[in-house]
Amino acid sequence: MQTLNLQVNGETHELSVDVRTTLLDALRQHLHLNGTKKGCDHGQCGACTVLVNGKRINSCLTLAVMHDGDEITTIEGLGGSDTLSPMQKAFVKHDGFQCGYCTPGQICSATAMLDEIKEGWPSYVSVSLVGEPELTSDEIAERMSGNLCRCSAYPNIVDAIIEVGDKS
């Protein structure tokens, strides 16, 4: 067992965990933040996406003990039922889901992805590596390829992201 501190959605939590515990399991089973979902548990589906120090990662492929002192943001930290974030609102407006299982991961991923674009990060489909990235549906598909939606709500997810990206 190992003790560690996690700053989750602005609150400090001291945890005592088996060192094998992934960040995902620490969030769900120790802190009971069940918004973050376990899909494949192997980094392929993106349902477990959270933000660590502002960057999106797969919480299933990292150990909680590696994140002692880190700032974690989960879907619960982005907004609640009465305080939806712009991305959450846009997913509702554009019907960016069917079953909803992948949605927390999609929203966390999309939120951080727009920050990556703001920082000027190129993608594999960017025509120029040095120019400012554009918010096209091809760019979004490439940048969101780590989030699978088994219901295939992709067109509506892309619409939601474009709306938020255009506004910011």
Next chain:
Amino acid sequence: MKSFDYQRAETVEQATTVAAGKNASFIAGGTNLLDLMKLEVLSPDVVVDINRLDLNAIEQTDDGGLRIGALVPNSKLAADARVRQHYAVLSRALLSGASGQLRNKATTGGNLLQRTRCYYFYDTASPCNKRSPGTGCSALQGQNRLHAIIGASEHCIATHPSDMAVAMQALRATVEIEQTDGHRRQVPLQDFYCLPGTTPQRENQLESGELITAVHLPAPVEDSYQAYRKVRDRASYAFALTSVAAVTQIRSGTFSHVGLSFGGIAPRPWRDTEVEAMLLGQTPSRQLFEKAADRLLEEAQGHGGNDFKIPLLKRTLVAVLSEAANFGGDA
């Protein structure tokens, strides 16, 4: 996942000392290691967390190149302004690999050391000489669409999965390694990986406890054409069936620099210096490109499911070289 002793290293020396002589793994991003540990393909007794080490800078070197710290995440490296401008092949290769989430976690050192995605290596119920030496190679007679056409042996036909390493090899990178005696040595990337031969479990030159601390890129090649062409089963988030990394320069109508490296086709990022020599000093032409591709593939051998890679690689190389020729330079 089997239980292990977790150690957090504060210094490079501490990391190498703790790991030396043990069934130990360093953990940086952990995106490949934890995947393999969950499946019990790997079960280290000791996991040494190196994330607190001071190895996450990208620095200019005295010879005009770059020193990339082993902990620099793939996303940060791909987005670095110097890399985008002078080493575009590396940005493109990094961006072609994995997903946004994985690139934020995966590191420079870890990417070099990632393991093959051979299905049988992952399936602990199947024989695999790389995972369990002496048990046989299931891929030889099995599903081998992803597998090697060059450099393999009858003991293992797995491919190295990295895109980043392919680009770094085309840029003639060297790997900086901290030895357990505290000294550092540099190994050219093209000498870093081993071919499987009779010991496919040994994949590189690292000895027990040794840690990659950085990758060095030489000064950029001026006015160079740089490209990473990756052919895969999906448009995104898939491993290469074949890939070609190219860094070429044309002066007075002939190739004055040729750096080529190939992915998805061999147990290591593949380089063929004879192919580069065939092109160097020559006037670009379709005929020359086809001859070079034929030389590259002279000893290529398919295993059924991957036979298609032989003509595919030829076409991919010819396409990249044709683009390089049109890029021009001062010709």
